[in-house]
Amino acid sequence: MDQETNLDDLYEHYSYRADAGQEPLRVDKFLMNRIENASRNKIQQAAAAGHIQVNEQSVKSNYRIKAGDVVSVFLKHPPHEDLLVSEKMSLDIVFEDDYLLVVNKDAGIVVHPGHGNYSGTLINGLIYHFDQLPKNRNNRPGLVHRIDKDTSGLLVVAKTDKAMAHLAQQFHDKTSDRQYMALVWGDINDEKGRVDGHLGRDPRNRLLMTVFPDGDQGKPAITHYEVLERFGYVTLIKCVLETGRTHQIRAHMKYIGHTLFNDARYGGDKILKGTTFTKYKQFVDNSFKQLPRQALHAQTLGFVHPETNEKMSFETPLPEDFRGAIEKWRNYSQHQNLNNYWELYHGKEVLLAFL
Numbered sequence: 290m291d292q293e294t295n296l297d298d299l300y301e302h303y304s305y306r307a308d309a310g311q312e313p314l315r316v317d318k319f320l321m322n323r324i325e326n327a328s329r330n331k332i333q334q335a336a337a338a339g340h341i342q343v344n345e346q347s348v349k350s351n352y353r354i355k356a357g358d359v360v361s362v363f364l365k366h367p368p369h370e371d372l373l374v375s376e377k378m379s380l381d382i383v384f385e386d387d388y389l390l391v392v393n394k395d396a397g398i399v400v401h402p403g404h405g406n407y408s409g410t411l412i413n414g415l416i417y418h419f420d421q422l423p424k425n426r427n428n429r430p431g432l433v434h435r436i437d438k439d440t441s442g443l444l445v446v447a448k449t450d451k452a453m454a455h456l457a458q459q460f461h462d463k464t465s466d467r468q469y470m471a472l473v474w475g476d477i478n479d480e481k482g483r484v485d486g487h488l489g490r491d492p493r494n495r496l497l498m499t500v501f502p503d504g505d506q507g508k509p510a511i512t513h514y515e516v517l518e519r520f521g522y523v524t525l526i527k528c529v530l531e532t533g534r535t536h537q538i539r540a541h542m543k544y545i546g547h548t549l550f551n552d553a554r555y556g557g558d559k560i561l562k563g564t565t566f567t568k569y570k571q572f573v574d575n576s577f578k579q580l581p582r583q584a585l586h587a588q589t590l591g592f593v594h595p596e597t598n599e600k601m602s603f604e605t606p607l608p609e610d611f612r613g614a615i616e617k618w619r620n621y622s623q624h625q626n627l628n629n630y631w632e633l634y635h636g637k638e639v640l641l642a643f644l
Contacts, residue, residue, distance in 0.1 A: 299340060299363035307358045308492075316341060316360060317350040322494045324362070335362060373402065373430070378414025383443065383603055388452040388596050390419075392444050393605045396582050400435040400444070415446060422446070423453040434460050434533060441608050442469070442587025447595075455595030460533060466591030469528040469538055470517075470607060472584035472614065473547040474561040477516055477524045484512045484541040488534045497554065498540040510534040512541045518615075520622040522563040523550055525615060538585060550576075550614070552583035572621060580614035 305323055317332045320341070324332075335341050336350035342361045343354060354360060381393040392411070394400070399410045415422060415431050422430035431446040433456045447453035459465045486500035489507025501507045511531035518525040524547070528538050539555050542548060548557040560573050591602040607615070 302364045303362040305360045307354050309356050311356045313353040316352045375417040376413040390446050391603050396439050396441040399438045401429045423450045436587050439582035440585045443590040452595040459592050467530045468589035470586045470588050471526050472550040473542050475547045481515045498536040500544040510537050520618040550584040576617050580610045
């Protein structure tokens with residue numbers, strides 16, 4: 290084995306044992322279902338370099354694992370998040386004082402290092418701008434809560450130990466206020482609703498969260514939603530979190546049959562509602578390009594200030610990509626309504642003339 294593939298120079302980052310019911314599956318596909326933000330190309334490159342082992346033997350990316358196999362992935366750097374490096378990054382700070390700051394995160398920015406993202410994260414930018422940020426129980430500086438990489442919106446960051454403890458307790462006690470804007474597939478029947486379903490890792494794909502309606506697995510999760518605007522094949526809604534589980538809104542909305550628009554991980558990057566007309570498909574494809582991520586924005590954040598006990602509330606407008614997608618659907622919906630009206634009116638004229 291050459292120097293590049295010498296495992297003595299590498300660090301084990303991931304290790305998985307295939308379940309007893311595991312059917313034969315390519316190792317690259319197996320790992321894609323388990324390592325967040327890892328592309329198939331990167332996994333194949335790691336296999337080609339000898340960095341992927343099955344039962345302590347290096348394998349190629351097309352190796353088919355079976356039940357009981359132990360799959361390990363090795364990388365050149367240690368796997369611990371203490372390797373945080375300071376990186377210059379422009380931060381959109383909505384509010385800041387001596388105790389905390391509120392940041393408006395752009396879509397595409399990972400909040401904290403891990404799972405193949407050891408640089409370019411929000412925390413890398415925070416430690417560039419701020420010294421001695423307190424660490425949470427997961428050893429992450431300043432971080433009170435998180436939102437997904439491709440979700441935009443508001444986050445509160447603690448600057449003191451007291452602020453960290455106080456804010457973390459509010460999120461734990463569900464007294465913080467969090468409101469999201471989402472564009473979902475389908476025309477939701479009710480104007481308001483509540484989704485109450487335990488959330489846990491999908492046993493078939495560990496990168497997904499799934500609902501366990503019987504409550505026998507996962508953790509309790511409750512999402513309240515309200516319809517803001519209807520566009521026929523998609524609906525703009527407001528979501529208020531009663532709990533804050535991983536992928537909560539994304540998994541809950543999929544569970545009730547209204548997957549987030551362009552949510553690739555949960556299947557929303559396909560046409561789930563609408564016609565088979567070529568022009569409609571082109572329109573949806575253009576809308577995907579306009580909003581190349583899941584249509585989810587953390588718009589409102591509220592909490593009690595840890596020092597002053599003042600109720601704080603912040604709101605940030607929808608980013609340009611989200612606004613553009615809404616405007617596309619609004620125009621399309623209005624155009625369709627006019628066409629339907631004309632067809633109905635014209636049809637009545639023809640019928641009267643025939644009579």
